Amino acid sequence: MLVDGIVYANERMMRDIQKDESLQQVxxxxxxxxxxxxxxxMPDIHWGYGFPIGGVAAxxxxxxxxxxxxxxxDINCGVRLLRSTLTREDIAPHLESIVAEMYRNVPTGVGxxxxxxxxxxxxxxxxxxxxxxxxxxQGLGRAEDLETVEERGCIAGADPDLVSDRAEERGRTQLxxxxxxxxxxEIQYVAEIHDERIADAFxxxxxxxxxxxxxxxxxxxxxxxxxxxxxxxxxxxxxGISLPDRQLACAPITSPEGRRYLAAMAAxxxxxxxxxxxxxxxxxxxxxxxxxxxxxxxxxxxVYDVCHNIxxxxxxxxxxxxxxxxxxxxxATRAYPPHHPGTPAAYREVGQPVLIPGDMGxxxxxxxxxxRAMDETFGSACHGAGRVMSRGEAKRAVxxxxxxxxxxxxxxxxxxxxxxxxxxxxxxxxxxxSDVVNVVHGAGLAVRVAxxxxxxxxxx
Amino acid sequence: MPYHFIxxxxxxxxxxxxxxxxxxxxxxxxxxTDTVTDRAxxxxxxxxxxxLEASSIEDLLVDWLNELLYRFEVQNxxxxxxxxxxxxxxxxxxxxxxxxxxxxxxxxxxxRVLVKSATYHSLEVVERGGEWHARIVFDI
Numbered sequence: 126m127l128v129d130g131i132v133y134a135n136e137r138m139m140r141d142i143q144k145d146e147s148l149q150q151v152x153x154x155x156x157x158x159x160x161x162x163x164x165x166x167m168p169d170i171h172w173g174y175g176f177p178i179g180g181v182a183a184x185x186x187x188x189x190x191x192x193x194x195x196x197x198x199d200i201n202c203g204v205r206l207l208r209s210t211l212t213r214e215d216i217a218p219h220l221e222s223i224v225a226e227m228y229r230n231v232p233t234g235v236g237x238x239x240x241x242x243x244x245x246x247x248x249x250x251x252x253x254x255x256x257x258x259x260x261x262x263q264g265l266g267r268a269e270d271l272e273t274v275e276e277r278g279c280i281a282g283a284d285p286d287l288v289s290d291r292a293e294e295r296g297r298t299q300l301x302x303x304x305x306x307x308x309x310x311e312i313q314y315v316a317e318i319h320d321e322r323i324a325d326a327f328x329x330x331x332x333x334x335x336x337x338x339x340x341x342x343x344x345x346x347x348x349x350x351x352x353x354x355x356x357x358x359x360x361x362x363x364x365g366i367s368l369p370d371r372q373l374a375c376a377p378i379t380s381p382e383g384r385r386y387l388a389a390m391a392a393x394x395x396x397x398x399x400x401x402x403x404x405x406x407x408x409x410x411x412x413x414x415x416x417x418x419x420x421x422x423x424x425x426x427x428v429y430d431v432c433h434n435i436x437x438x439x440x441x442x443x444x445x446x447x448x449x450x451x452x453x454x455x456x457a458t459r460a461y462p463p464h465h466p467g468t469p470a471a472y473r474e475v476g477q478p479v480l481i482p483g484d485m486g487x488x489x490x491x492x493x494x495x496x497r498a499m500d501e502t503f504g505s506a507c508h509g510a511g512r513v514m515s516r517g518e519a520k521r522a523v524x525x526x527x528x529x530x531x532x533x534x535x536x537x538x539x540x541x542x543x544x545x546x547x548x549x550x551x552x553x554x555x556x557x558x559s560d561v562v563n564v565v566h567g568a569g570l571a572v573r574v575a576x577x578x579x580x581x582x583x584x585x
Numbered sequence: 586m587p588y589h590f591i592x593x594x595x596x597x598x599x600x601x602x603x604x605x606x607x608x609x610x611x612x613x614x615x616x617x618t619d620t621v622t623d624r625a626x627x628x629x630x631x632x633x634x635x636x637l638e639a640s641s642i643e644d645l646l647v648d649w650l651n652e653l654l655y656r657f658e659v660q661n662x663x664x665x666x667x668x669x670x671x672x673x674x675x676x677x678x679x680x681x682x683x684x685x686x687x688x689x690x691x692x693x694x695x696x697r698v699l700v701k702s703a704t705y706h707s708l709e710v711v712e713r714g715g716e717w718h719a720r721i722v723f724d725i
Contacts, residue, residue, distance in 0.1 A: 145594075171594060174706045174724070178595070198701045198724045235621055235696035236661065236689040294659045305699040306725040344658045347701040347724070351651055354705075355644075372705055515592035516698070516725070543696035585699065 126155035132166040133502075133568050138560065142170055150177040153369040157182065159189020159378075161443055161450055167457050167507040168564040169556070173197070175372030178456035179511070183503045184378065186438060186449040190366065191383045192375035193357060193390070195453030197434035198350045200390055201397035202341030203275075204431055204480040205405055206491065208327070209412070210424025211334040213314045213580070219415050223312060224538050224581040226411035231310055231404050233303040234542025234585030242403070244297050252300065253285040256395030257402035257430075265406040273469050273478075274430040275459060278398035280437070284388035288345070289352050292389075296345025296396055301403040305546055305585030308340045309485065310408060312581035316488065319573040323493045326475040327428055329575050336408050336425070337489055337577065339482050341434065342397035349393040353386045378451050387436065387451075394435060401430055428491070429469075429478035433458045433508035439467075441503055452503050460494030460506040460571045468494070479506050479571045481562055485584075486535050486552030489577045490562045497569035506571040510558035516549040523548040532582075541584040550584060587612035588619075597698070597723045598707070602716055606642070609710070609717040610649055610669040610680065617650050617703070618664050618686075620723055621657065622694040627665040630687035635667075637680045642710045645671070645678045646719060650703035653684070661688045698725055 130151040134142060142148060147170050154176055155164035161183045170179035175194035182195055216223060232239050244252065252259045257278025260266050271277045288296075303310060315333045318324045329335070342349075357374035360382040366375060376382035405427065413420040436453045443450075461468045461477040468477045476493035483489045498504050514522065528547045532539045541547045559576075566573045587608070588601045599616040603609035618624040635652055639645040649669075656662045667684035701724040710719040 173595075174704055198704075235694075235699055236691055291655055295655065299658075305696070344701075348655075351702045512594050515594050516597060517590055517592045542691075543698075545695070545697045549698070585696070 126152055128155050128160050129163045130155050131163045132170065133564055134168045135564055138168055146172040147177045150175070151180065153373060154180060154182050156369055157184065157190055157192065157373060157375060158366060159185040161185055165502050169456065169507045169509055169511045169561045171511050173455065175370050176453065176455050179507065180455050181452065181457045181502055181505045183441070183450040183452045186378060186451055189378055189451060190375035191378045191386060191436055191451055192373055192453065193350050193353045193386060194372050194374065195455055196390060196436050197455045198347045199341035199434055200346035200349060201394035201432045202434045203397060203401065204433065204482055205338045205401045206428040206478070206480050207336040207405055207408065207425050208329060208428045209334045212332045213334065216334055216416065220581050221538055222415040223412055224540050224583060226415045227310055227408055228540040228583045230407040230411045231303055231583060232301065233583055234305045234546065237302050237542065237585065238298040239301055242301050244300055246293065249293055249297055250285040252399045253288060253392035253395050254283055255279055256398040260399045260402040260406065265403045270402065270427045273427045273471060274398065275432055278402060278430065280391040280394045282388055283391035283395050285392050287385050287389040288349060288392050292345045292348035292352065295348050296343065299343040299345065300400055301407065302343060303340050303404065303585050304343055305542065307550060308585060310336065310338045310404065310583050311485065311579045312336055313489065313577040313579050315575050316578040317576040319575060323475040323572065323574045326472055327478055327491065327574065329428070329491065335577055337480070337482060338401055338404050338408065340400060340404065342393045343400065345396050346393035349389045353389060356382055357386065390436060394432065398430070429480060431458050431480050439504065441499065450503065454505055456508045457505045458508045459504055460498040461504050462494050462496040462499055481507060481509060481558060483510050483558030484552040484555035485539065485550060485579050485582045486532065486537060487557065488559065490558065490573060491575045491577065492562065492565065492571035493574050494571055495569055498571060502570055506565050507561050510555045510561060512554055513556050514554040519549045519551055519554040520545065522553065523551055537579050538581045539584065546584050588616040593722060596725045599721055601719045601721065604716060606671050606717050607669045609719055610646065610671060611667055613646060613650055613719065613721060614653055614664050614667050614684065617653055617700065617723070620697060620700055622663060622689070622697055624665060626694055627663045628687050629665050629685035632683050632685045635680065635682040635684060638677050640677060642678055643705065643708050645680055646710060646721065647703045647705060649680060650721065654700055654703065662686055663689050663694065700725065
């Protein structure tokens with residue numbers, strides 16, 4: 126190991142973490158050339174491909190390597206949170222209609238796509254170059270949405286030419302689709318405010334209706350990862366990089382292979398930003414339509430939008446001097462503090478919102494980034510709950526039960542493309558996200574701001 | 586059983602088997618379809634060919650599955666079954682296959698879960714006791 130491995134967890138979590146290969150993966154990442162300070166893991170760590178999920182690895186921008194496994198197949202899988210001027214009471218009589226409208230307007234699951242958003246090759250290239258800004262330019266959202274999106278919804282350096290034909294073909298019919306598995310769009314209400322000052326700055330208040338969207342770059346991003354993993358496998362050998370695990374396939378950041386991956390990854394990330402922007406726009410329209418209001422009467426606006434699978438060039442102080450690093454976050458979220466230039470102007474005094482989705486029965490959280498995160502984890506925090514049951518176990522546990530009815534009894538109206546997905550995604554299949562959030566809060570990496578509870582969900 | 590699913594916390598893992606390596610690859614295709622929908626409900630309406638080559642049997646297996654995934658996402662094709670023929674030539678493995686299936690129809694084919702990619706995670710292709718075995722993990 127070139128650096129230490131550091132895991133943020135409580136004792137009970139550590140006992141679970143030690144049951145699989147996660148810690149070995151944290152150790153393996155610590156062997157990568159150019160890694161700075163430590164191979165870091167968040168409390169939601171579990172084992173993944175090469176890099177653990179819930180991992181942060183920052184590499185020297187000149188001497189270090191970049192690895193697609195440190196980003197994940199779903200490039201820029203992330204979360205957008207929308208606030209509104211509506212309350213639980215306002216929408217209670219209309220909840221089922223709202224969910225039905227969302228389900229109608231936001232394609233979910235296997236084979237889903239909206240016919241009115243088929244992209245030609247040139248349109249797709251513009252999406253890859255401009256990200257969420259493309260969607261706004263097409264009337265699918267408002268300019269102010271971009272003010273409170275990580276990187277304003279567009280990562281610099283994207284090169285659409287480096288996205289393969291195959292990736293483009295997969296992406297062309299998938300813009301504005303949710304995906305399946307653990308992706309969701311969820312109507313929530315603000316159940317608890319933990320920090321009034323920060324909540325106020327984020328525009329959050331108790332009983333307020335919010336919407337959270339969890340999705341990524343769909344088949345386009347997955348293909349970019351697949352394409353570059355193959356290239357990196359060969360490149361690792363050619364550059365003489367010895368890897369404890371072939372899934373850590375990587376290349377020097379400054380090499381042609383490294384540069385090409387980063388440019389293609391940025392393009393895929395932009396697709397994901399555009400994806401969440403488009404779906405957010407349709408959600409706004411759906412809520413408005415179900416309530417018989419004009420969309421601007423809902424007060425629906427973007428609180429923030431975060432990536433949790435990405436590699437980005439950021440500057441940190443290491444041993445007293447400023448260094449430009451390539452930070453891999455796979456299942457980890459950026460958590461910039463107050464007064465950081467990357468924190469949106471509207472949140473300058475309180476820090477960047479950190480959005481942590483939980484399961485569809487319990488709660489999700491909003492947190493805010495801190496200086497401690499800048500000092501210790503390259504400005505990073507956790508990303509979610511993590512599963513405690515396999516999909517197979519969850520399906521077996523739910524056999525003979527009615528998952529939709531059970532969720533209804535819990536106060537959550539669910540619509541989904543398939544009963545299998547709902548069974549696999551039942552709350553009992555997940556860890557309690559508040560345990561993860563409490564560790565991050567306790568470690569000072571991010572501050573708890575608000576707890577959001579689900580009342581309506583669409584899934585694929 | 587040509588394939589069965591094993592527990593994997595976040596994703597879908599399948600244990601594949603076949604009397605020959607050709608049968609193993611056929612099992613892999615079946616397992617992929619059964620992850621996305623109920624393969625028993627997919628009819629053999631049209632057929633297509635697939636030709637691939639790779640430098641290792643593991644690479645070829647991942648490429649085969651990702652090719653079928655691509656055809657599903659882009660052409661809407663669900664594969665019910667196929668005949669697969671593999672051969673090694675020098676240091677390359679070659680695959681030629683005829684796949685049979687039909688277009689995904691949401692009114693007849695249940696939605697299970699989308700697969701992001703076939704992966705190298707825990708990937709193992711071995712011949713053991715006169716049978717071929719592999720484990721493959723699909724990223725969900």
